[in-house]
Amino acid sequence: MDQEQFQPAPVVNYPNDYDYTRITEFKQMTEEKSSKTTICYEYPSAEGLPFYTMPNKENELLREKYMQDVHSLEAQGKHLFIGRLAEYKYYNMDMAIDSAIKRINAWTL
Numbered sequence: 001m002d003q004e005q006f007q008p009a010p011v012v013n014y015p016n017d018y019d020y021t022r023i024t025e026f027k028q029m030t031e032e033k034s035s036k037t038t039i040c041y042e043y044p045s046a047e048g049l050p051f052y053t054m055p056n057k058e059n060e061l062l063r064e065k066y067m068q069d070v071h072s073l074e075a076q077g078k079h080l081f082i083g084r085l086a087e088y089k090y091y092n093m094d095m096a097i098d099s100a101i102k103r104i105n106a107w108t109l
Contacts, residue, residue: 006039011093019043029097053088063088080107 010028020041053059
């Protein structure tokens, strides 16, 4: 967008009055400086696969198996799995960004 900032916060939720449920302006999370910005609209859907797993014993076992593969691939030094889906874990957005920054810094140092 041809404007420096679109909204007053990085994430604004719209739970009732719009087709979308939230707008995210990512550059506000990283304090990026630019005369332009990018936003992302999120829309709910009852179709397709769920984005997050339900916490139960079966999914915990799947996560353990998945994380073994993740650790093996990361140990090769070519891959880094970061974020909610990559870590097979739900985070609030601020926690997801904090975790990503810490993991990237530790990996590149």
